[in-house]
Amino acid sequence: MQNTSKNRAPARKYVSTKQLSLAEFESPFERNLNPSNRWVILSKLLPWDELCSIYWKYVPEKSTGRTPLNPRIVLGAIIIKHLCDLDDRETVDQISENIYMQYFLGYTSFCDVPPFDASLFVEFRKRLGLEQINKINERISKIKQELEKKEDKKKQNNDDDNFQNQQDITHKGSLITDATACPQDIAFPTDIDLLNDAREKSEVLMDVLFKDSSMQKKPRNYRERARKEYLKIAQKKTKTRKDIRTALKQQLGYLGRNIRSIVAILETLDNIPLNKKQYKYLLVIQHLYQQQKMMYDNKTHSVEDRIVSIHQPHVRPIVRGKAKSKVEFGSKINITLVDGITFLDDFSWDAFNEGTRLKNSVEKYKERLGYYPKEVLADKIYCNRENRAYLKEKGIILKAKPLGRPAKVALSNQVSPGERNPVEGKFGQAKTAYGLDRIKARLSNTSESWVASIILVLNLVHLAEVALLWKLVEQIKIVLKKVLKFFKYFWYENTINKKLRVA
16 A cells, blocks of 8 residues: 655744743833724714813712822723623723723823722713713714714705794604613522521621620520531422422521511610621512512512612612523613614613503604704503503604504504624614623612713614714725726727727
């Protein structure tokens, strides 16, 4: 048998693993920044003066104390965090290492010192709530309209006629609306786990209160036995209904005993020696015990305003009709999409019927733009009789299937399969790229600011895409003009040559 030749992989040249010194490493900082970098482009698009004025309006500058941070650094850091989907510490590290991010924040030169401590992000989120970020979104919408006016070739030259036409507009544009849930970063809540967490927290509170009490002997809490019984059921691969009910009864007994002991200790004290956070835990634990006891006695699994996390008691279960997860635990939002710009109209921790929010969205459209939308594209749940009558009264077209047995003419006005794709795409973009599917803030107001900041990033990305698209179109136009000029010259030369030949 003939031997076949083998093609061996080329041998790589050995490179020493010894790290170069900083002096030997070639730095590109002597060069100018790349003008096509995304942070450079985005920094030129944003109206920083107006954004900072909005920030100062809600966070006034103090005349005493430490000098506050530059508002451009605060707003820019929030944009960087959500645009790159980073946590607080990683955002600060990235800013101190990336020269383009520092240019975006308004730095005049590179600086490797962190701009602020990562813990300040919590304060930023407390200051910038839903109302403040919506103001910024409205300004972004106006910037986009101004850019579109500059690019519109059909714009009339007479400014008086333009002003008169703007005054005569009563209905213009389309409004797309939809709602979704924003899950919080919490463990999946089971009744046994919730009771165990509450029991462990009650034991900590009992230890704190006993230190300041005059009692000689601390009430028994059976914490070791309770822990063993919890692990016995938690580590089972398959749990029967009887096993779960037995474990619930045990944990309810331990938690109820701890709560009664805490009340007995408090009766011996003149004041409550608990800080604000500990006292909140005490109230949450008592309310959780009442809910779980009621569900156990009535053999049910639902209760009004059910607590699903003792650390975030404001979180509520949101029932959804999705195959992936029927119930999500977090907030529910209602957004409207107007010419590519997203507005966060409603934010609620309790589940709500989307149909009750359509009127509010339409009226906010009127406040922002000065006229009502020409048409509304919404899901079936929005199209109840009350909303249909309201839109008809305002002269707005509802693109949806009519009620009852519709005529052929009415069927032609319903939403086509792809018309509502933009709003679904916004949800997918926000949840996949910017972390809307896992809100990591723990407080109620900071979670609201987290969601609103993601909506802000969506609009900034859209604004940058529009600006880049128009820039590309202008470059294509220049190339086409050169090509047409060449063809005209070629045609002219051929025509002259033919005439000379005939002569």
